[in-house]
Amino acid sequence: MKEMEFIVSEKGKDYIVYEVLNNDNTILRPLMEEIERDEMVESARYYFEHPYLSNPKIHIKVKQGKPQAALKRSLRRMEKVFENINNQYKKL
Numbered sequence: 001m002k003e004m005e006f007i008v009s010e011k012g013k014d015y016i017v018y019e020v021l022n023n024d025n026t027i028l029r030p031l032m033e034e035i036e037r038d039e040m041v042e043s044a045r046y047y048f049e050h051p052y053l054s055n056p057k058i059h060i061k062v063k064q065g066k067p068q069a070a071l072k073r074s075l076r077r078m079e080k081v082f083e084n085i086n087n088q089y090k091k092l
Contacts, residue, residue, distance in 0.1 A: 002022040003022060004020055004021065004022050004023060004024055004027065004028075005020070005021040005022055006018040006019075006020060006021075006058075006071070007019045007020075007021060008068075009057060011067075014042075014061055014062050014063075014067065015059065015060060015061040015062070015067055016059075016060050016067035016068055016071075017057055017058065017059050017060075018057065018058045018060075018071070019055050019056075019057050020046075020055055020056045020057070020058060021055055023055060023056050027078075028046065028056065030078065031074060031075070031078060032044060032045070032046055032058070034074040034077055034078055035058075035060060035070060035071065035074045037074075038070050038073060038074060040062050040063055040064060040065050040069075040070055041060060041061070041062055041063070041070050042061045042062055042063045043059075043060075043061045044058070044059065044060050044061070044070075045058075045059050046058045046059070047059070058071075
């Protein structure tokens with residue numbers, strides 16, 4: 001399985017748009033939920049310009065701070081969740 005890759009396709013002062021290569025919806029949906037929980041995020045969504053011909057794009061708009069930092073914070077929180085799940089699995 002190829003790793004998902006985030007490419008900046010558009011950037012402004014309070015927003016950023018990433019194109020997601022090698023998309024995996026099992027990770028992308030929970031990631032979007034985690035981004036939306038971030039207190040600094042005003043809005044977050046992902047969309048496809050064309051369902052078969054394009055990669056999904058993530059649009060993150062923040063109230064304050066850098067929009068790319070919201071993605072990093074969310075990824076770190078998800079990493080901890082998956083580590084906890086892995087540790088619990090190992091105990092079984």
